[in-house]
Each structure stands twice: as structure tokens, then as C-alpha cells.
Amino acid sequence: xxxxxxxxxxxxxxxxxxxxxxGANDVANAMATSVGxxxxxIRQAILVAAVFEFLGAVLAGGAVTTTIRKGIVDxxxxxxxxxxxxYGMLAALLAAGTWLFIASRNGWPVSTTHSIVGAIxxxxxxxxxxxxxxxxxxxxxxxxxxGSPLLAGVIAYLIFTSVQRLILRHDDPLAQAKRYVPxxxxxxxxxxxxxxxxxxxxxxxxxxxLTGSYILAMAIALVVALxxxxxxxxxxxxxxxxxxxxFYTVERVFAVLMVVTACSxxxxxxxNDVANAIGPLAAVVSVAHTGVIGAESALPIWVLxxxxxxxxxxxxxxxxxxIATVGHKITQLTPSRGFAAELAAATTIVIASGTGIPISTxxxxxxxxxxxxxxxxxxxIDLRVVSRVFISWVVTIxxxxxxxILFFTIFKAVLP
Amino acid sequence: xxxxLANMFGSSPVQPLEKHVDIAYRCTKELVAFFEAxxxxxxxxxxxxxxxxxxxxxxADDLKKEIRLHxxxxxxxxxxxxxxxxxxLVQDKMANRTKDVSGLVMGRKLQIPAPIAQDFLAFVRRxxxxxxxxxxxxxxxxxxxxxxxxxxxAALVESLIEELDNIETDTDNLQAxxxxxxxxxxxxxxxxxxxxxxxxxELTGEIADMAERVGRRLELLLSH
Numbered sequence: 001x002x003x004x005x006x007x008x009x010x011x012x013x014x015x016x017x018x019x020x021x022x023g024a025n026d027v028a029n030a031m032a033t034s035v036g037x038x039x040x041x042i043r044q045a046i047l048v049a050a051v052f053e054f055l056g057a058v059l060a061g062g063a064v065t066t067t068i069r070k071g072i073v074d075x076x077x078x079x080x081x082x083x084x085x086x087y088g089m090l091a092a093l094l095a096a097g098t099w100l101f102i103a104s105r106n107g108w109p110v111s112t113t114h115s116i117v118g119a120i121x122x123x124x125x126x127x128x129x130x131x132x133x134x135x136x137x138x139x140x141x142x143x144x145x146x147g148s149p150l151l152a153g154v155i156a157y158l159i160f161t162s163v164q165r166l167i168l169r170h171d172d173p174l175a176q177a178k179r180y181v182p183x184x185x186x187x188x189x190x191x192x193x194x195x196x197x198x199x200x201x202x203x204x205x206x207x208x209x210l211t212g213s214y215i216l217a218m219a220i221a222l223v224v225a226l227x228x229x230x231x232x233x234x235x236x237x238x239x240x241x242x243x244x245x246x247f248y249t250v251e252r253v254f255a256v257l258m259v260v261t262a263c264s265x266x267x268x269x270x271x272n273d274v275a276n277a278i279g280p281l282a283a284v285v286s287v288a289h290t291g292v293i294g295a296e297s298a299l300p301i302w303v304l305x306x307x308x309x310x311x312x313x314x315x316x317x318x319x320x321x322x323i324a325t326v327g328h329k330i331t332q333l334t335p336s337r338g339f340a341a342e343l344a345a346a347t348t349i350v351i352a353s354g355t356g357i358p359i360s361t362x363x364x365x366x367x368x369x370x371x372x373x374x375x376x377x378x379x380x381i382d383l384r385v386v387s388r389v390f391i392s393w394v395v396t397i398x399x400x401x402x403x404x405i406l407f408f409t410i411f412k413a414v415l416p
Numbered sequence: 417x418x419x420x421l422a423n424m425f426g427s428s429p430v431q432p433l434e435k436h437v438d439i440a441y442r443c444t445k446e447l448v449a450f451f452e453a454x455x456x457x458x459x460x461x462x463x464x465x466x467x468x469x470x471x472x473x474x475x476a477d478d479l480k481k482e483i484r485l486h487x488x489x490x491x492x493x494x495x496x497x498x499x500x501x502x503x504x505l506v507q508d509k510m511a512n513r514t515k516d517v518s519g520l521v522m523g524r525k526l527q528i529p530a531p532i533a534q535d536f537l538a539f540v541r542r543x544x545x546x547x548x549x550x551x552x553x554x555x556x557x558x559x560x561x562x563x564x565x566x567x568x569x570a571a572l573v574e575s576l577i578e579e580l581d582n583i584e585t586d587t588d589n590l591q592a593x594x595x596x597x598x599x600x601x602x603x604x605x606x607x608x609x610x611x612x613x614x615x616x617x618e619l620t621g622e623i624a625d626m627a628e629r630v631g632r633r634l635e636l637l638l639s640h
Contacts, residue, residue, distance in 0.1 A: 109419065168562060245559070247559060365421060377564065379428035
């Protein structure tokens with residue numbers, strides 16, 4: 001079985017390339033909101049992203065990885081020819097990676113998730129047969145691509161409306177901010193940890209009872225909120241700058257909150273997007289090791305670690321520049337708005353991660369920002385973004401699929 | 417590279433609008449020094465202030481065009497785009513009227529008759545006060561956007577607009593008084609000058625009218 005090492009080696013290289021691409025481009029969107037609102041410096045954002053992307057990938061990335069790995073292709077059709085699944089997954093990885101590279105070179109907005117799902121559906125439908133695709137799962141995924149920005153938008157709208165009512169429109173917004181911001185921190189930490197514990201940890205081999213999960217999530221959230229409250233209490237109003245902009249100090253309180261939501265966002269992003277890189281890799285590893293398809297092998301933890309590491313490297317080498325560029329352009333997203341968008345997006349994404357649905361984190365964030373805008377929170381939103389999201393859909397999915405079919409044909413001819 | 421998130425933010429009109437009203441106010445403010453020079457009969461100095469007014473008016477005009485260019489119809493904003501453009505227009509008119517009145521006086525070397533000179537200066541100052549209050553109100557715009565045009569901040573702007581209205585009423589009263597005084601001394605003046613003096617008073621009074629309209633426009637934003 002010499003060939004199995006070639007397969008695993010190739011898959012690992014392609015997977016790291018994908019993870020690098022995700023770290024270089026997609027993470028920037030997740031972190032730029034915090035940098036743009038000046039809640040974090042670029043250096044801090046990279047540190048937060050590195051730690052929490054990695055944690056998200058390893059602790060909560062399992063479910064989506066499983067979907068990419070064996071949820072889209074009906075592998076039972078391939079039990080006589082397991083190597084076809086290997087070629088296909090390799091082709092899908094290379095296709096998505098290549099497409100992302102071409103697209104970013106040309107300045108087209110694309111989503112890694114859409115590329116990889118398009119690529120897998122492409123090689124399966126054309127390379128193996130139209131029945132090899134689990135269409136009901138694919139439909140579910142595509143519906144969630146519409147649903148996730150909408151859900152994030154609704155949550156963001158509700159969060160920001162509550163901020164306006166409880167804090168910003170009050171006679172003494174600073175006192176109100178100091179009172180309520182720890183509550184938002186609690187909510188953010190609670191949602192993140194609860195979904196992770198309930199849905200993610202079983203992939204790492206940890207099983208905690210339902211009551212235990214709730215108690216643990218509450219305990220962690222309480223610690224986060226208490227630390228936050230402590231930091232916030234020390235913020236003194238800057239009289240001079242407050243006279244110029246009445247909400248200067250209030251926004252500084254929100255900036256503390258945004259550190260928490262930035263961590264959540266990085267965690268959520270890691271939990272969903274790592275699968276794009278390592279889902280196919282995991283499939284290749286599983287088939288190459290056992291020689292059969294559908295063997296109930298657990299997801300090897302080193303695969304998740306590899307994906308997490310690839311993302312962090314991409315972030316450190318190239319992503320920092322993208323964060324700076326994007327952060328610079330979204331200064332309208334002050335901490336009070338940015339946190340609402342981030343928290344809404346992170347919640348939506350982490351729920352999708354827990355359910356095992358690969359979604360576009362960027363589109364979800366766009367939906368969340370639109371939600372804040374609908375709550376009259378943003379000075380000017382260019383609505384053309386909606387059509388751009390739509391275009392990125394209709395271009396990326398076929399492009400990923402076509403490239404995957406091409407690579408699949410080549411691999412079938414060339415590989416042992 | 418094209419980034420969805422980065423490109424979804426249009427350039428916000430708020431800071432530029434605040435900057436524009438500041439320029440417009442500075443423009444009107446020069447009018448006090450201008451008329452002081454005119455009354456003192458120092459036409460060289462008056463010409464200098466007239467040039468300063470011209471420069472401010474130009475600057476306001478340029479910024480106005482810039483703001484309009486960056487407000488495409490695809491923008492989604494908490495308040496209607498048209499209302500912001502109207503606000504911009506009346507802000508700009510404060511500067512325009514200042515330029516008109518100073519141009520008229522300068523072109524004809526129009527003397528302000530000594531008996532009404534001090535009252536006339538007080539009238540000019542009150543008009544500039546109105547412009548200043550308009551500036552103070554517009555400067556709350558970013559806070560209004562932050563709060564979604566409701567709550568304590570909206571109440572604050574409403575009270576500013578009320579003060580602005582009071583100043584405008586003041587200028588109306590001063591204007592009526594000034595016309596009366598001018599009528600009293602008409603016999604002593606050259607008829608052509610009299611016609612233009614009435615015109616100068618009218619144009620100056622329009623500065624406060626425009627300032628008041630700035631308030632009306634802000635009020636409309638609050639009512640959405």
C-alpha cells in the first residue's frame with residue numbers, strides 16, 4: 001500500500017493550501033470588524049484570531065468536517081472503487097484552492113465554502129454519477145446559505161435595537177452601558193460555549209451531560225462577564241473628547257465588549273471554515289487508511305490541528321494585510337454596532353457549525369451588518385452588496401464544479 | 417481585492433455635512449468684520465473680508481458637490497437621501513446669501529447711513545448668531561445617527577432648534593425695526609441707494625431664514 005501515503009501526502013498539502021487561503025482571506029473579514037472599530041489593534045486581532053480560530057477548529061469544527069467528508073457524496077455507490085472518492089476529494093480541494101487563488105488575484109468576491117461545496121458536488125455528479133450526490137443534503141446546505149445571512153440579520157437587528165433602547169437613547173448612556181454591557185458579554189460567552197459543548201466536543205471525544213453542559217457554559221460565561229465588568233468599571237469618562245462626540249466614552253465601553261465578540265467570531269469562523277480545508281483531507285485519510293468506504297472511523301484529531309495551524313499561518317503571512325485594508329474601510333462600524341454584527345454572525349455561524357452545515361462566514365457577516373443598518377444603526381450602506389453576494393454565488397459554484405471535474409479526470413488518469 | 421464587507425459601506429455623509437455647515441458658518445461670520453469696515457469707510461479692508469467670504473463660499477460649494485457625488489441612489493441610510501441633500505442645500509444657502517449681500521455692497525460701494533449703522537451691525541450679528549446655532553445643531557448629526565434619531569439626543573437637538581427659532585424671530589424683529597428707521601431718514605438719502613439698502617437688509621435677513629430652515633430640515637430627520 002505505497003499509494004496510500006501519496007494520497008494522504010497530497011491531500012495534506014492541498015488541505016494546508018486551502019487552510020492557508022482561508023486564513024489569508026476569510027479570517028480577515030471576521031477580524032476586520034474589530035480592527036475597523038479600533039477595539040483591537042491589528043497585532044491583538046491576529047493574536048485573538050490565532051488562538052480562537054485554532055480552538056474553534058479543533059473543539060467545534062468536527063460536525064461540519066463530517067458533512068464535507070461524507071455528507072455530500074453518497075459513498076456507498078463507491079464501495080467497489082474507493083480510490084474514486086480519493087481522486088474526487090483531492091480534485092475538489094485542488095479545484096477550490098485554485099479557484100480561490102484565481103478569484104482573489106482578479107479581485108472577485110468568492111466564498112471558500114461555496115467553492116468547496118461546488119467542487120465536491122461537481123466531481124460527484126459528473127465524475128461518478130448524478131445519484132452519487134446526496135441532493136437532499138445539498139439542498140439543505142444551499143437553503144442555509146440564504147437562511148444564515150437572514151438569521152444573522154434578524155439577530156443583529158434585535159441586538160442593536162436593544163442597545164439603542166437600553167443604552168444609547170438614555171439620558172445617561174455611560175451608566176447604562178456599564179450596567180448592560182456585561183450582560184451582553186455573558187450572552188456571547190454563554191452561546192459560544194453552550195453550542196460548542198453540546199455539539200462540538202463529542203467530536204473531540206468529550207461527553208458532558210445536558211445539565212452539566214448548561215452549568216459549565218453558565219460558569220464560563222459568568223467568569224467572562226465578571227472580568228468584563230471589572231475592566232469596564234475602570235473606564236473613566238474623557239470630558240474633553242466626550243464634548244466633541246457625546247458617545248466617545250460609551251463606545252470605549254463597547255470596545256471592551258467587542259474583544260469578547262471578536263473572540264467569539266474567530267472561534268465561530270474556525271469552527272465552520274476549517275472544514276472546507278480538512279473535510280476532504282479527512283475523507284482521503286479515512287479511505288486510504290482503511291481501504292474501504294464508510295468505515296466508522298473517528299475524525300483524527302491531527303487533521304483538525306493541521307487545519308487550525310494552516311489557518312493561523314495564512315493569517316500571519318498574508319491575512320494581516322487584508323485585515324488592515326478592510327478594517328480601514330469599515331470605520332462606520334463603531335464598537336456599539338460592530339459588536340452587534342459580530343455577535344449575531346458568530347451565533348449564527350456557531351449554530352450552523354453545531355448542526356454540521358457549511359455556510360459562508362462572510363455572507364453571514366454581511367447579513368448581520370445589514371441587520372444593524374435596518375435598525376438605523378449605520379450611516380450609509382451600499383445596497384449593491386446584495387447583488388454582489390448573489391453574483392459570487394452563481395459564479396463560484398459552477399467554477400468550483402468545473403475545475404473539480406477537470407482535476408478529477410486528470411487524477412483518474414495519472415494517479416495509481 | 418474586492419471585499420464584500422469593505423465595499424458594503426458607502427461613504428458616510430455625516431462628517432462632510434458637519435464640515436460643510438462649519439465652512440458656511442465661518443463664511444457668514446466674516447460678514448460682521450466686513451460691515452464694520454464698510455461703516456468705517458475702509459474699502460480696502462472691506463475688500464479683504466469680501467475675498468475671504470468669497471473663498472469660504474467657494475469651499476462650501478466644492479464640498480457640496482463632493483457630498484452629492486458620494487451619495488449614490490444605491491445607498492441605504494437611516495434617513496432619506498433627499499432630506500440630507502435638502503439640508504446640504506440650505507446650509508449652502510447661508511454662505512450664498514452672505515456672498516450676495518457682500519457683493520452687492522462692495523459693487524456699489526454702498527454706504528450704511530450713520531443713524532442706522534449700529535442697529536444694522538447688531539442685526540448682522542444676530543443673523544450670524546443664527547448661523548452659529550445652525551452649526552451647533554448640525555454638529556449633533558453624528559450623535560443623532562448613533563442613537564437612531566430618538567431619545568435624549570433627539571431631545572437635545574429639538575431644544576437647539578427651538579433656540580435657533582428664537583434667534584430667527586429676533587432677527588425678524590430687528591429687521592422690521594431697521595426698515596422703520598430707514599424709512600424715517602429716506603428724505604436725506606439718494607433714492608437709488610435707498611432701494612439697495614432695503615435689498616441689503618432683506619438679503620442679510622435671509623441668512624437667519626436659511627439657518628432656520630437648517631433647523632426645519634433637522635426636525636424632519638427627527639420625525640422619521
